[in-house]
Amino acid sequence: MTDTGRVEAFSDGVFAIAITLLILEIKVPADLGGRSLWHALAQEWPSFAAYVVSFFNIGIMWINHHAMFRLIARVDRQLLFLNLSLLLVVAFVPFPTALMAAYLDENSPASHVAAAVFAGTSVLVAIAFTAMWRYVVRDGHLLRPGVDLIAARATVRRFGLGFFVYLATVGLAFISAPLTLAVLFLIAVYYAFDQLAVDTRQQRGSAA
Amino acid sequence: MTDTGRVEAFSDGVFAIAITLLILEIKVPADLGGRSLWHALAQEWPSFAAYVVSFFNIGIMWINHHAMFRLIARVDRQLLFLNLSLLLVVAFVPFPTALMAAYLDENSPASHVAAAVFAGTSVLVAIAFTAMWRYVVRDGHLLRPGVDLIAARATVRRFGLGFFVYLATVGLAFISAPLTLAVLFLIAVYYAFDQLAVDTRQQRGSAA
Amino acid sequence: MTDTGRVEAFSDGVFAIAITLLILEIKVPADLGGRSLWHALAQEWPSFAAYVVSFFNIGIMWINHHAMFRLIARVDRQLLFLNLSLLLVVAFVPFPTALMAAYLDENSPASHVAAAVFAGTSVLVAIAFTAMWRYVVRDGHLLRPGVDLIAARATVRRFGLGFFVYLATVGLAFISAPLTLAVLFLIAVYYAFDQLAVDTRQQRGSAA
Amino acid sequence: MTDTGRVEAFSDGVFAIAITLLILEIKVPADLGGRSLWHALAQEWPSFAAYVVSFFNIGIMWINHHAMFRLIARVDRQLLFLNLSLLLVVAFVPFPTALMAAYLDENSPASHVAAAVFAGTSVLVAIAFTAMWRYVVRDGHLLRPGVDLIAARATVRRFGLGFFVYLATVGLAFISAPLTLAVLFLIAVYYAFDQLAVDTRQQRGSAA
Numbered sequence: 001m002t003d004t005g006r007v008e009a010f011s012d013g014v015f016a017i018a019i020t021l022l023i024l025e026i027k028v029p030a031d032l033g034g035r036s037l038w039h040a041l042a043q044e045w046p047s048f049a050a051y052v053v054s055f056f057n058i059g060i061m062w063i064n065h066h067a068m069f070r071l072i073a074r075v076d077r078q079l080l081f082l083n084l085s086l087l088l089v090v091a092f093v094p095f096p097t098a099l100m101a102a103y104l105d106e107n108s109p110a111s112h113v114a115a116a117v118f119a120g121t122s123v124l125v126a127i128a129f130t131a132m133w134r135y136v137v138r139d140g141h142l143l144r145p146g147v148d149l150i151a152a153r154a155t156v157r158r159f160g161l162g163f164f165v166y167l168a169t170v171g172l173a174f175i176s177a178p179l180t181l182a183v184l185f186l187i188a189v190y191y192a193f194d195q196l197a198v199d200t201r202q203q204r205g206s207a208a
Numbered sequence: 209m210t211d212t213g214r215v216e217a218f219s220d221g222v223f224a225i226a227i228t229l230l231i232l233e234i235k236v237p238a239d240l241g242g243r244s245l246w247h248a249l250a251q252e253w254p255s256f257a258a259y260v261v262s263f264f265n266i267g268i269m270w271i272n273h274h275a276m277f278r279l280i281a282r283v284d285r286q287l288l289f290l291n292l293s294l295l296l297v298v299a300f301v302p303f304p305t306a307l308m309a310a311y312l313d314e315n316s317p318a319s320h321v322a323a324a325v326f327a328g329t330s331v332l333v334a335i336a337f338t339a340m341w342r343y344v345v346r347d348g349h350l351l352r353p354g355v356d357l358i359a360a361r362a363t364v365r366r367f368g369l370g371f372f373v374y375l376a377t378v379g380l381a382f383i384s385a386p387l388t389l390a391v392l393f394l395i396a397v398y399y400a401f402d403q404l405a406v407d408t409r410q411q412r413g414s415a416a
Numbered sequence: 417m418t419d420t421g422r423v424e425a426f427s428d429g430v431f432a433i434a435i436t437l438l439i440l441e442i443k444v445p446a447d448l449g450g451r452s453l454w455h456a457l458a459q460e461w462p463s464f465a466a467y468v469v470s471f472f473n474i475g476i477m478w479i480n481h482h483a484m485f486r487l488i489a490r491v492d493r494q495l496l497f498l499n500l501s502l503l504l505v506v507a508f509v510p511f512p513t514a515l516m517a518a519y520l521d522e523n524s525p526a527s528h529v530a531a532a533v534f535a536g537t538s539v540l541v542a543i544a545f546t547a548m549w550r551y552v553v554r555d556g557h558l559l560r561p562g563v564d565l566i567a568a569r570a571t572v573r574r575f576g577l578g579f580f581v582y583l584a585t586v587g588l589a590f591i592s593a594p595l596t597l598a599v600l601f602l603i604a605v606y607y608a609f610d611q612l613a614v615d616t617r618q619q620r621g622s623a624a
Numbered sequence: 625m626t627d628t629g630r631v632e633a634f635s636d637g638v639f640a641i642a643i644t645l646l647i648l649e650i651k652v653p654a655d656l657g658g659r660s661l662w663h664a665l666a667q668e669w670p671s672f673a674a675y676v677v678s679f680f681n682i683g684i685m686w687i688n689h690h691a692m693f694r695l696i697a698r699v700d701r702q703l704l705f706l707n708l709s710l711l712l713v714v715a716f717v718p719f720p721t722a723l724m725a726a727y728l729d730e731n732s733p734a735s736h737v738a739a740a741v742f743a744g745t746s747v748l749v750a751i752a753f754t755a756m757w758r759y760v761v762r763d764g765h766l767l768r769p770g771v772d773l774i775a776a777r778a779t780v781r782r783f784g785l786g787f788f789v790y791l792a793t794v795g796l797a798f799i800s801a802p803l804t805l806a807v808l809f810l811i812a813v814y815y816a817f818d819q820l821a822v823d824t825r826q827q828r829g830s831a832a
Contacts, residue, residue, distance in 0.1 A: 006636065006690055012214070013640030016221030020229065020299045021644065028303075028310045037311060037321035052296065059292040066214055081816050084683040088676065091644045095652075102652045103661060113661035192289050220422065224429030228437065228507045236511075236518045245519060245529035260504065267500040274422055400497050428630070432637030436645065436715045444719075444726045453727065453737035468712065475708040482630055608705050 003075050007083060008066075014087045015062040018094060022054050025098035046104030050118075053181055054097040056188040061090055061125060063192065068129075071152060072136060073144040082135055086128040089121065096121045104177050115173035115180040119166060122184065126163040133159055162191075211283050215291060216274075222295045223270040226302060230262050233306035254312030258326075261389055262305040264396040269298055269333060271400065276337075279360065280344060281352040290343055294336040297329065304329045312385050323381035323388040327374060330392065334371040341367055370399075419491050423499060424482075430503045431478040434510060438470050441514035462520030466534070469597055470513040472604040477506055477541060479608065484545075487568060488552060489560040498551055502544040505537065512537045520593050531589035531596040535582060538600065542579040549575055578607075627699050631707060632690075638711045639686040642718060646678050649722035670728030674742075677805055678721040680812040685714055685749060687816065692753075695776065696760060697768040706759055710752040713745065720745045728801050739797035739804040743790060746808065750787040757783055786815075 026047045029040035065086075075083070096118040103114035134156050136142055140149045165187060173180045234255045237248035273294075283291070304326040311322035342364050344350055348357045373395060381388045442463045445456035481502075491499070512534040519530035550572050552558055556565045581603060589596045650671040653664035689710075699707070720742040727738035758780050760766055764773045789811060797804045 006632070008214070009217070009633070010636050010640055010686060012218050013221060013637060014644050016218055017225055017641055017644040018647075019295070020222050020225040021647070023226075023229070023299055023302050024232070024648070026303045028306045032318060037318040041321070041325070051300075055296050055299070056292065059295075062218060063288060077817050080687060081813075084680065084816070087643075087683075088679050091647055091679070092675075094647050095650045098652045110656065110661040113665070117665070189289075192292070193285050216422070217425070220426050221429060224426055225433055227503070228430050228433040231434075231437070231507055231510050232440070234511045236514045240526065245526040249529070249533070259508075263504050263507070264500065267503075270426060271496060397497075400500070401493050424630070425633070428634050429637060432634055433641055435711075436638050436641040439642075439645070439715055439718050440648070442719045444722045448734060453734040457737075457741070467716075471712050471715070472708065475711075478634060479704060605705075608708070609701050 004069060004072055007075050007080065008069050011065060011069075011083065011087060012062070014091055015058060015065070018091045019055055019058040019062075021094050022051050022058075022097055025094060025101050026051055043105070044101075047101035049178075049181055050097045050100040050104065053185045053188065054093055056185065056192070057122065058090065058093055060188050060191045061129075064129060068133060068136070071144055071147050072142055074142050076142065078135060079132070079142060082128070082132040086125070086132055089124045089128050092124075093121060100177070100181065104181070111177040112174045115177035116170050119169040119173050119180055119184060122166040123163060123170060126159060126166050130156065130159040130163060212277060212280055215283050215288065216277050219273060219277075219291065219295060220270070222299055223266060223273070226299045227263055227266040227270075229302050230259050230266075230305055233302060233309050234259055251313070252309075255309035257386075257389055258305045258308040258312065261393045261396065262301055264393065264400065265330065266298065266301055268396050268399045269337075272337060276341060276344075279352055279355050280350055282350050284350065286343060287340070287350060290336070290340040294333070294340055297332045297336050300332075301329060308385075308389065312389070319385040320382045323385035324378050327377040327381050327388055327392060330374040331371060331378060334367060334374050338364065338367040338371060420485060420488055423491050423496065424485050427481060427485075427499065427503060428478070430507055431474060431481065434507045435471055435474040435478075437510050438467050438474075438513055441510060441517050442467055459521070460517075463517035465594075465597055466513045466516040466520065469601045469604065470509055472601065472608070473538065474506065474509055476604050476607045477545075480545060484549060484552075487560055487563050488558055490558050492558065494551060495548070495558060498544070498548040502541070502548055505540045505544050508540075509537060516593070516597065520597070527593040528590045531593035532586050535585040535589050535596055535600060538582040539579060539586060542575060542582050546572065546575040546579060628693060628696055631699050631704065632693050635689060635693075635707065635711060636686070638715055639682060639689070642715045643679055643682040643686075645718050646675050646682075646721055649718060649725050650675055667729070668725075671725035673802075673805055674721045674724040674728065677809045677812065678717055680809065680816070681746065682714065682717055684812050684815045685753075688753060692757060692760075695768055695771050696766055698766050700766065702759060703756070703766060706752070706756040710749070710756055713748045713752050716748075717745060724801070724805065728805070735801040736798045739801035740794050743793040743797050743804055743808060746790040747787060747794060750783060750790050754780065754783040754787060 026044065029037065029044065032040050035043075072079075096114075099114045100118045103110040105111070137149060137153045137156060140147070140152070143149065143152065169180055169183055169187075172183060234252065237245065237252065240248055243251075280287075304322075307322045308326045311318040313319070345357065345360045345364060348355070348360070351357065351360065377388055377391055377395075380391060442460065445453065445460065448456055451459075488495075512530070515530045516534045519526040521527070553565065553568045553572060556563070556568070559565065559568065585596055585599055585603075588599060650668065653661065653668065656664055659667075696703075720738070723738045724742045727734040729735070761773065761777045761780060764771070764776070767773065767776065793804055793807055793811075796807060
């Protein structure tokens with residue numbers, strides 16, 4: 001197993017655990033108090049919505065991480081540290097998810113704060129990805145042989161774009177928390193398809 | 209590691225974590241209130257029953273997933289997204305399990321709702337598996353060379369059958385929650401042996 | 417990856433998660449009520465003791481599982497089902513651990529029940545291991561070529577011995593819960609060294 | 625997969641799970657009681673600080689473990705037991721992290737106790753690493769061929785140094801809990817870069 005192999009396996013573990021821990025934020029209704037269980041579950045819709053959005057969000061991060069490491073041949077100390085910083089944010093996602101679930105339906109100032117923290121976590125993820133990728137493509141000494149350095153550098157701008165998109169959703173959080181959640185879901189689905197297209201292009205570069 | 213390898217490793221992680229998190233829904237009796245601890249544990253039988261049924265259920269899903277990926281050579285964007293959707297439902301299983309554990313012995317309308325959600329989750333799993341397998345066998349471009357496309361397509365109908373079987377247990381939930389749990393357990397044990405028989409046949413097709 | 421490879425990877429995941437989830441049963445003292453935090457932590461000694469014993473217990477199970485699979489070349493449906501049953505018991509261990517932690521220092525009938533459930537879980541593990549290994553060595557069609565079938569069968573008796581040893585600790589539970597915990601710790605340490613000796617002998621048989 | 629491979633995979637699993645479970649100690653503010661959610665989150669700063677420090681701490685342990693096993697070719701019973709003892713302490717980290725989060729801002733005797741337990745866990749980790757590495761380099765029979773035994777032995781002293789550094793932070797805990805946390809963070813960042821430098825040197829020795 002190369003160094004990259006063990007870093008990828010460890011990262012995969014963190015991604016898989018973080019994505020599966022999300023379910024712990026959905027609580028079994030403790031006291032029905034005259035409501036039917038259907039009714040009680042329906043009132044928990046923010047928990048279900050936050051679960052789905054965060055699940056796809058972490059899924060997309062995993063796909064991105066995977067696509068990035070397919071172009072990397074070796075890791076050094078700086079990259080290990082940057083990767084650990086990225087995982088710090090990924091493993092953090094269950095907290096804003098639980099926060100969103102708890103405060104989304106309150107229609108109060110707290111719902112805006114929860115949504116801002118939720119969206120802000122995606123901003124941090126974008127920063128961590130950009131920092132990591134920027135380091136890798138700076139002089140390219142860690143890239144696999146045959147990877148097109150110019151094309152690889154161009155994708156940094158794409159990550160930067162993600163940063164501004166997520167920053168806009170932080171602003172949106174102060175207008176409407178449910179809308180923020182819906183937009184973040186659409187972004188995740190969009191990235192699921194688009195980001196991989198980039199990846200395929202990179203692969204072609206790598207195979208060239 | 210091929211693409212399939214990392215997708216399988218990530219999926220295995222999610223399956224292993226979801227199946228192990230199930231134990232967190234069994235709570236230590238907090239207040240004995242004059243009962244013996246034996247008595248208190250015996251009253252928790254729905255937790256133990258739900259644990260066993262869900263454990264075998266997720267185990268069977270893992271075996272199916274494994275059998276499916278043995279026939280797949282490559283993954284593309286759509287398949288990654290469909291696989292992520294499947295994992296979303298798999299990772300969700302601990303919630304209906306906890307719900308069932310909490311409301312099974314109430315002998316109340318809530319027990320029917322809990323059982324319906326529990327059985328309904330298996331319907332969602334059947335849909336996710338069918339969608340994924342249907343996509344793979346549509347034109348077969350992702351299958352391993354040598355896999356019998358006609359035989360592979362025939363198995364879609366089997367997954368469809370699972371859908372109707374699980375749908376029937378949702379109906380059963382409104383008659384008796386404990387009976388629903390018992391039937392789901394028997395289905396899981398049945399699938400453990402039968403589904404793999406299909407798989408072996410496919411393997412033979414693959415080796416042809 | 418061979419079939420055995422994916423079964424081992426999935427099982428390793430369950431072992432690793434179950435052993436790491438044990439920490440969740442140790443609770444942060446919520447209300448000091450005039451005690452110092454040192455004092456409050458000292459009163460939690462059953463939690464710490466149960467954590468250490470269960471950690472080594474699961475560790476030993478993993479080592480045994482590992483040793484067993486080194487002799488197995490292929491898996492079939494029955495073995496998959498038996499392995500899933502074994503994992504069901506392994507993943508269950510955090511519950512009796514939490515039970516022991518909650519009731520050990522009560523010096524009450526409940527402490528005996530908790531200790532009996534804790535020791536009883538090891539009995540179930542011994543049964544699951546025996547059933548699995550007995551199936552493997554019955555006709556030996558799943559064993560690696562070169563494994564000494566006679567020697568392999570002899571180890572079934574060893575697993576049977578484990579069954580009786582653990583059964584005795586269930587009896588001990590009704591005399592003293594702390595003593596039961598101490599004896600189970602010593603057995604785990606003993607097995608850590610001894611069981612592997614057997615394994616090494618088997619390896620020699622396998623290399624013959 | 626060699627023996628080392630499965631021990632590494634199991635250990636990686638425990639490291640990845642322990643590092644991801646840390647997030648469970650950050651609790652969603654349950655009762656705002658007139659405060660804004662921003663305010664309530666800001667008051668939880670010890671949880672966030674403890675999360676970050678423990679995350680990097682476990683990350684460094686993983687990097688060290690990885691570096692150590694790159695020099696090891698085979699495992700025997702003693703090493704398995706020592707590795708299990710190390711993992712026992714690694715998997716324990718979420719508890720002192722939660723303790724620190726709960727008592728850090730109390731500015732009370734309890735904050736000193738929490739910080740001492742937090743720092744003391746790092747002392748235990750240093751002891752476990754030293755015991756393991758000392759065993760490996762004693763006669764070197766488990767090392768990869770070509771590893772410089774003299775250089776490898778020299779690193780034991782470095783681990784011993786870590787022991788004294790962490791012991792000093794236990795003393796610091798009785799002066800200031802927040803300062804202890806800050807110093808432990810700096811040590812983790814320092815080790816992230818420095819320890820790997822040692823590793824690279826060892827690698828060169830291994831390649832010689």
